[in-house]
Amino acid sequence: MKHVQIAIDGPVAAGKGTVSRLVAERLGFLYVDTGAMYRVAALLALRAGVSWSDEERIAHLIREAKIAMRNPVEEERDGRQTTVLVNGEDVSWAIRTEEISRGSSAVAKHPQVRLELVKKQQAIARVQDVVMEGRDITFRVLPEAQLKIYLTADEAERARRRHEQLLERGQDVSYQEVLQELKDRDTQDMSRSVDPLHKTDDAWELDTSSMEIAEVVETVAAKVRELQAVEVE
Numbered sequence: 001m002k003h004v005q006i007a008i009d010g011p012v013a014a015g016k017g018t019v020s021r022l023v024a025e026r027l028g029f030l031y032v033d034t035g036a037m038y039r040v041a042a043l044l045a046l047r048a049g050v051s052w053s054d055e056e057r058i059a060h061l062i063r064e065a066k067i068a069m070r071n072p073v074e075e076e077r078d079g080r081q082t083t084v085l086v087n088g089e090d091v092s093w094a095i096r097t098e099e100i101s102r103g104s105s106a107v108a109k110h111p112q113v114r115l116e117l118v119k120k121q122q123a124i125a126r127v128q129d130v131v132m133e134g135r136d137i138t139f140r141v142l143p144e145a146q147l148k149i150y151l152t153a154d155e156a157e158r159a160r161r162r163h164e165q166l167l168e169r170g171q172d173v174s175y176q177e178v179l180q181e182l183k184d185r186d187t188q189d190m191s192r193s194v195d196p197l198h199k200t201d202d203a204w205e206l207d208t209s210s211m212e213i214a215e216v217v218e219t220v221a222a223k224v225r226e227l228q229a230v231e232v233e
């Protein structure tokens with residue numbers, strides 16, 4: 001049987017993580033945060049003293065590492081959306097710093113890095129139903145997805161949400177710094193030469209600026225149920 005694929009793309013802090021996790025939970029699918037994989041690539045480089053620009057060595061580090069992801073189990077429910085293990089070590093929080101945010105966007109420019117990670121993402125979606133989110137899921141990783149969504153929100157609203165999140169985690173950053181980092185990263189992700197973030201013609205655009213999370217989740221889940229009903233007929 002063909003597995004269900006829900007593909008979600010969108011800019012920084014549009015709410016992709018929260019929405020995807022809740023939709024996955026509701027439907028019993030696996031939530032796959034592909035940004036976490038680019039973050040792992042940046043973390044591996046940082047720890048190995050490898051520059052963000054060293055494409056060859058970063059691709060090698062990814063090939064050598066054993067990266068595993070799962071929906072958080074009971075004792076891991078500490079506010080995280082997903083659990084990420086690298087060679088058995090839980091790096092779910094280590095990949096959430098501002099330094100790693102910038103690094104992940106920098107390493108994501110490299111074709112070899114993307115090739116390695118896209119292969120892993122496609123392998124995951126072959127064996128289970130997924131809600132997968134990132135920047136190239138609707139057109140590169142899962143071009144055949146049954147449902148494609150481009151999730152977005154106003155820049156100021158996204159920065160406000162991200163800032164609040166970072167403060168809650170005890171990270172000391174100003175709103176202006178968060179806004180600037182968000183703008184820089186969006187520009188980088190939308191202008192890189194390989195698979196830049198964009199909205200595809202067949203993606204459903206959802207602007208979450210003035211929507212409650214629960215409303216977005218309900219809207220998406222209803223769309224999936226509609227789709228599944230059609231498939232049964």
Ligand code: DC
Pocket residue numbers: 012013034035036038039101104105108133134135136137185189
């Ligand atoms: O979703 P995120 O903020 O955790 O992603 C971190 C970076 O990884 C993002 O700035 C760009 C890159 N990325 C990508 O290029 N392709 C993806 N499918 C997911 C993330």
